[in-house]
Amino acid sequence: MADEVTDSSNHEQFVIxxxxxxxxxxxxxxxxxxxxxxxxxxxxxxxxxxKDVLLRLNINIQNCRAQCFDGASNMIGARSGVATLVQKEEPRAILVHCYGHSLQLAVCDTVKQIRIMSDALDTTNEISKLLKYSPKRDTF
Incomplete structure (x- = not known):
């Protein structure tokens, strides 16, 4: 299972x-x-x-039987995503869409249909942006 994320210092991190x-x-x-x-x-x-991480762990990619990513195109893109590149080297490594991410998407879609929940999330989002981008916060 792998995913990419931008950390608080705005650097790209790859989690495995x-x-x-x-x-x-x-x-x-x-x-x-x-x-x-x-x-x-x-x-x-x-x-x-x-591949570098697997090599350092002494794990042969031919021993991998599944791979799990979110739905981002760079991860599961049909032409050149990470999953496609893995399957070129090991066809038995089937792709499984991340269940946690699937659940998150389903919950988000459901919550958006409930007006009071949608409003509460919008308000929370606006408050978090206010705090995150506060000039006083940047001084620390």
């Missing part, structure tokens, strides 16, 4: 988690591998970073 099954007890494990600063978030850069 591994989900694996123990070969003895068949227990499912999920480990945060780390946050990696990347120069840009193009599919080729992210794919290179992912």
């Amino acid at each position: 988690c591994l989900r694996w099954v123990d070969s003895i007890s068949f227990a499912v494990n999920k480990d945060l591998v780390g946050f990696y600063q990347v120069d840009d978030i193009t599919a080729s850069t992210l794919f290179s970073s992912l």
